[in-house]
Amino acid sequence: MPKIVSRSAVSTSTDAVPTESASASLKVYYCLCGEFALVIDKDITLLPRRKTDGALILRAQGVEGQTKAQIFKLNVNISDPIFIKRDNSLELQYRYTCTRCTLPIGYQTTPPIKSGPYVYLIHGSVTQQQGVVPHAAFEGENETYEALRAREELEINPPSTAPE
Numbered sequence: 776m777p778k779i780v781s782r783s784a785v786s787t788s789t790d791a792v793p794t795e796s797a798s799a800s801l802k803v804y805y806c807l808c809g810e811f812a813l814v815i816d817k818d819i820t821l822l823p824r825r826k827t828d829g830a831l832i833l834r835a836q837g838v839e840g841q842t843k844a845q846i847f848k849l850n851v852n853i854s855d856p857i858f859i860k861r862d863n864s865l866e867l868q869y870r871y872t873c874t875r876c877t878l879p880i881g882y883q884t885t886p887p888i889k890s891g892p893y894v895y896l897i898h899g900s901v902t903q904q905q906g907v908v909p910h911a912a913f914e915g916e917n918e919t920y921e922a923l924r925a926r927e928e929l930e931i932n933p934p935s936t937a938p939e
């Protein structure tokens with residue numbers, strides 16, 4: 776189990792409010808519970824998305840001479856890694872959770888914690904209007920209870936590679 780050495784330097788919403796001169800270009804996003812979650816210099820709807828789950832892609836590391844890293848700051852805790860079933864494989868996710876309500880905000884799929892090449896922001900996990908739940912948060916709401924349970928079960932007990 777990875778140990779969290781340091782948490783985000785930004786710890787409260789009051790600390791995180793950008794100064795007036797900086798706020799013109801910085802956008803602040805909140806968890807559905809109202810806790811400050813992300814500050815970024817770009818509208819997140821403009822970010823590319825993962826094909827697998829529609830998560831927004833934040834490039835945390837630039838590539839020399841090609842692309843720059845996205846500038847952002849997350850206010851999250853990191854939970855123990857879990858397995859998520861993808862079509863024919865399992866994906867290991869280090870989940871980023873809200874510091875107040877522990878709802879998942881995003882994740883990374885490669886260690887080391889907080890310095891992997893990409894950070895994925897879960898679709899519908901944050902909102903720009905504090906205290907307002909974004910429409911995207913309701914997507915998949917009609918998923919059946921059985922399907923939900925089956926997925927949770929899988930997350931808790933990833934199948935062994937050996938057939939039964």
Ligand SMILES: [Zn+2]
Nearest residue numbers: 806808873876
């Ligand atoms: Zn929250």
